[in-house]
Amino acid sequence: MFRNLLSLAVLLSIASTPLVARAVTPVELKSVKIDLPDSDKMFPDGSGSDAINNNCLACHSADMVLNQPSLSKQAWTAEVNKMINNYKAPIAPEDVGTIVEYLTTLKGAK
Amino acid sequence: MAENGAFRSMVTRRRLLAVVGATGAALTKPAWAQRMVDLPLPGGPGAREITTTFPQKGPMILQRTRPPLLETPFEVFDKGVFTPNDQFYVRWHWALIPTEIDIDKFSLSVRGHVNKTLSLSLNDILHGLPSVQLSAVNQCSGNSRGFFQPRVSGGEWANGAMGNALWTGVRLKDVLDKAGVKPGAVQVRFKGLDEPVVADAPHFMKSLDIDHARDGEVMIAYAMNGEQLPLVNGFPLRLVVPGWYATYWVKMLNDIEVLDQPDTNYWTKVAYTIPDTQHASIKPGETGVKMIPINRMVPRSFVTNVASGSKVNAGAPSFLRGIAFGGDCGVASVDFSIDRGQSWHQAQLGKDEGKYGFRQWQTHITLPTPGEYSVLIRCTNSNGVAQPDTPSWNPAGFMRNVIESTDIMAV
Structure with a gap:
């Protein structure tokens, strides 16, 4: 259940909120400007590393892929197809097999 | 043991904030930057960097740099029931996240199947509606995914994709009432400022049934633990859906659309679905199971x-x-x-x-x-x-x- 900060005051104040709202809302917001870090990590060199670097790193950094467990070729195929079909990754058809092979070699089920 | 007194969670907010401040001060030590953690995920890999490079954040387990996936180091949960803002986990779907928010220019639109389309400033929200507060757990649907066996793809979290905060904001119901929901409304859809890198990819949006949206508990938060949200946790506004998985807690919320038809967008209908079975459980490889949108959390x-x-x-x-x-x-x-x-x-x-x-x-x-x-x-x-x-x-x-x-x- 909600805990009104000044429950009675709030209950009585709906029609005349601004002043009371200020009283019950100690939070004041400040504009924010930040820089988010990026990652320059590339996929390890190997057959197909150019294809995966060129096609995949525009949308996400490599680290999460490298954190994946060993998965079957079938699972890696489904993953790459999900990126293309659901998330509209503009991967050239001729690169799909290369990327799946790269991932299966790097992170294939043992 | 000397710990048998009052729980450490029984701190005043002032003390909680003091703890947060102390943690922040410790971050300047360069040793943090080199730290690694080994998550005990079956079959590995479990090694993750502890990063301190995200603005407004303390030491976090780096799962992915872009879009950010940052996990709360588990020892943080021993400090008390409120997870400090600077170590609250972070999870984004798309990489185009605004890095600058001007509070005087930001607005929240309320539109669709309503009597009056609204464009609310932050001032309207902070000072024009009753404030409410609620303590609630925000937990990623996939928290602890890395412990699944057989393993599955996705964010390979240990148990730190969750956090609890005291959320301050306004009731979603009050905002919807201000716009006047028309008869025949069935769902309310929420969208934030983040955008996909690929233009025709599906913008991240989630929907709630109209009765849920108007239950008086779902809220639009402008503060967590008494302070404005860190940008990567959804500044300036975040939907809070108590008891439901975090996928519904849309960050950087700037668009609310009342629908007169069920939402068919990818993120509501296709992604984030679970088997409609006991404990959402099936056998690996089992197919033909009815899938439903993930919803209420479990103990x-x-x-x-x-x-x-x-x-x-x-x-x-x-x-x-x-x-x-x-x-x-x-x-x-x-x-x-x-x-x-x-x-x-x-x-x-x-x-x-x-x-x-x-x-x-x-x-x-x-x-x-x-x-x-x-x-x-x-x-x-x-x-x-x-x-x-x-x-x-x-x-x-x-x-x-x-x-x-x-x-x-x-x-």
Whole structure:
């Protein structure tokens, strides 16, 4: 259940909120400007590393892929197809097999 | 042990903020930047960097740099029931996240099947509507995914894709009432400022049924733990859906659309679905199962002051402490077992900060003779739902809530 900060005051104040709202809302917001870090990590060199670097790193950094467990070729195929079909990754058809092979070699089920 | 007094969670907000400040001060030490953590994920890889490079954030487990996936280091949960803002986990779907928010220019639109389209400034929201506060757990649908066996793809989280905060904001109901929902409305769809890198990819949006949206509990938060949200946690506004998985808690919320038809967008209808089975569980490889959108959370509990692999003295009481949450309702009891579930004993519950939040628990255990023990902790929620003793499995790695086990050696 909600805990009104000044429950009675709030209950009585709906029609005349601004002043009371200020009283019950100690939070004041400040504009924010930040820089988010990026990652320059590339996929390890190997057959197909150019294809995966060129096609995949525009949308996400490599680290999460490298954190994946060993998965079957079938699972890696489904993953790459999900990126293309659901998330509209503009991967050239001729690169799909290369990327799946790269991932299966790097992170294939043992 | 000297810990048998009041729970550490019973701190005033002032003290909580002081703790946050102290943590922030420690971050300037360059040693942090080199730190790694080894998450005990079956089959690995478990090595992750502890990053301090995200603005407004302290040390976080780096799961992905862009879009950010940052996990809360588990020891943070021992500090109390409120997770500090600067170590609250972070999860984004798309990489185009605004890095500059001008509070005078930001607006929240309310449109669609309403009598009056609104464009609300932050001033309108902070000062024009009643303020409400609520303690609630925000947990990623895939929290603990890395423990699934067989393993599944996705964010390979350990148990730190969750956090509890005291959220301050306004009721979604009050905002919808201001716009005037027309008869025939069925759902309300929420969208934030983040955008996909690829233009025709589906913008991240989530929907709630109209009655849920108007239940008076769903809120639009402008503060967590008494301060504005860190940008990567959704500044300036975030939807808070108490008791429901975090996928619904849309960050940087700037668009609310009342729908007169069920939402068919990808993120509501296709992504974030679970098998419509007990514990959302199926057998690996099983197909043809009806899938439904993920929804209410389920109970969980953890030991926070003793790590697996710790040693204690046999025959002497050892202090054990942790957190629990009921999921979509409060915690009724937390029980522990030192004999693999043959007998259970109640732990003492800490202060109730609200049914949707973390609840601390504590107890003393005595491991009678030297040897290895698995200490089990089980939360039963106020709806009578207890954590299951076997792990569920589904292909997305959602909703893990099996009874946790902590291995302790008595010497």
